[in-house]
Amino acid sequence: MKKVSLGLAVFTLFSFGCMSHKSKGKTYFADLLKDVDKVQLKFFNHGDTLSEAITDQSEINIYKELITGKRDPKQKIKCDSTGQIMFLTKEDVILNAYFSSRASGSKYDKPSVTYSEETDNFGSALTIRSGQDIDDYYFKLRSTAIRMAQH
Template sequence: MKNVSLGLAVLTLFSCSSITQKSKGKTYFADLLKDVDKVQLKFFNHGDTLSEAITDQSEINIYKELITGKRDPKQKIKCDSTGQILFLTKEDIILNAYFSSRASGSKYDKACVTYSVEPDIFGSALTVRSGQDIDDYYFKLRSTAIKMAQH
């Protein structure tokens, strides 16, 4: 009888964890990010971190669109971290994601984003809008840093 009870307990635990893992989809992340009022972009510029704070909600939505809870195994995306996206609510970090783009120093051709909610790791390609936005911020920040260094 103990073996049957133990078996049922293990089976129930396994079933519940499967349900929990499946629930980390688009609605899970939409709820998680619904109150985000600031996005912090950080670029790892060869040891010299460049940073930009974004508070415009329409621009924040560009980055929220990246966080879908999906993994695309067909794309086999390779991501090296050239930067970080911090999703914040009242200065508290809600989610931490890493991105890479060719313009910001990635050795890979495809721009992508990765993030995790233990124990799962998610990743996808950057959208055209987010990729352009990230590259624009990188070039602007890098240009400003170069000008500051020359003076």
């Protein structure tokens, strides 16, 4: 009887561990990102990486909103990683996410973001705010790079 009870206890703990691992949702990622004080945007501009650091908390929140821990199989998210969003706390990378948008060179029409935590992969469409913000930074950085290359 003790062996059955011990086996049942181990099975129950294992089951709850798997369930908590599989249910990384909005609250898990909100806790993970709560202390983020910097977001680093990197654009993979055909081999020439462009980068922008964001420290304004209201702007950081635009990117935090993307990290929901959801997967929408109906959306069939396709991300060809034209850039990266690094979430940082005191210069330590907390989470890496990859995005794609038409403006930054994606071959897909729908702008999206993908990220993973351990073995779980997540993806969603960019919000209007984040998509516009990413495109604005890309155009600003690219025009600056072009001007600097001409001089």
